[in-house]
Amino acid sequence: MQAILDVSRGALSLLRGMGVTLRNFFRKPVTVEYPRKRAKVSKNHRNAIALIEAGNIGSHNCIACLQCEKICPSACISITGTRPDGVPFKRPDKFDLDFALCSECGLCVDVCPTNTLGYSEEYDTAGYTRADFKYDLLQPWLSREDQAIERIREAERRKKEEREAKRKAQAEARARAEAEKREQQPESAAKQDQDGERGTGI
């Protein structure tokens, strides 16, 4: 008797299970068959890092401050930089990423002061040697480097001119005010306000 009960209970549970699978059989497939179709990658997905274009100079805005190199737990970034003439900060000569060591933690992107580090779009890189994963991040920007430096210089020059013009205007205004004061109250002219107007460097 017990055996019959067990068998019928078992058969029922199996049939119910089959019912579930049958219902799912007619569902839309959820698999994305990879080489032919590619899954959508979220826009925040962390991949290999890349330098991002800064709008005003037509190139990346890396200032070779080495903060990313210092914070990297895997020591996979190596940067050297020099300061070109007429540019207030360094520009990188070398920005290498050893992607084989990278753990995609994103600490370098967080720490970047000029927000020039971002993530590249590629997510399925493969290679046969470790050298295949040594990325030169400056490669896409090489052709634009001279132009970028020229633009920074020009912007710097313009800034300097503006600063000087401002300073001149201020000095003139101050002189005029002083002259006026002296005319009105000659005794209080000695009291000059000393406002330390400094140029705003980057």
Added chain:
Amino acid sequence: MPELIHVARDEDRDTYYLNMGPQHPSTHGVLRLRLLLKGEEILTAEPIVGYSHRAHEKMAENRNYIQFLPNTSRIDYLSGMIYNIGYCQAIERILELEVPERAEYIRIICCELNRISSHLLWYGTLLLDLGGFTPFLYCWDDREEILDLLDAITGSRLTYSYGRFGGVGMDVDEEFLSGVSAFCKRFRERLPEYETLVTKNIIFENRCKDVGIMDLEMAREFAVTGPMLRALGEPRDLRKDEPYGIYDKFDFEIPTRTGGDTYDRFLVRVEEIQQSLSIVEQAVSRIPDGPVMMAKPPRKIKPPEGEYYFAVESARGHFGMFIVSDGSEIPERIHLRTPSFANLASLREMLPGTMIADTIAILGSIDIVLPEIDR
């Protein structure tokens, strides 16, 4: 180990050793079980670990506190968020940093989603080991949705380094929150399907009931924690016992069972999935606006000299961090107390006397993650 060698006596020729693993498919990683068998009956069992040792604790000693952040989610890659945020919470507790309310809610949502995804993976693979291929695919389908949701805000599918000292890395948008609610709704509809397919399945029941029974004394001896302990009727959960973060603001229960066999461990975890779902739903409905990062996070993390211990409830049990600081930026020592390591050791007493076919069910019910055991 010498004791084991003595058991294999020459006069007793029916006994033999069987190495299960290190590359056995059901060990989920590289675990080697050295079984002494007599026919199909297990006489002694010895888990041998260390094949995927990556020296996380040693790595902590030559990098600063921030640089250790990516390591934490790699200790246990299935519930990396809990480990990652647990580490942040430990450092915050030491430095007495205030975390914004919104960040706390985001942390809860992410941790609980991660707990569900971890349990789903365990669910699928346990069934896969027992020969049921279909539930595995359903679990994977649902788990994938969680991974996509977490990927959208953290930028990674498994090894999140999302927590920051004093908040979280990125704010969540409306799309994420509505995605989470939609997932909760859909997943609640799926759960009865799971139940008909697996929980009520007679084959599954017969393979799991009264298999791998553990008693409370044994559990205490081996310092077993997590769902394994809760399957013995002990409602121990750090989220309730020692609420960290803002877990005390949520209404949830600690599911327990009293039998302590494989089937009970299974049921405890299934109920935990439902509890986690309810926590996620509460958090999504109450999440406040505001910043997700404290106003002035410290630039250099230098805990005062001393020894600190902080523990969180991971998907597998009690995960503790013992941090020794010498006052510098680099930790003197970080010891990680991982739950699976203690849970796995109980195999030594659970396996003898059972059949070799039950090993798979028992091993699956522990929910081991080998990288977390070896760390």
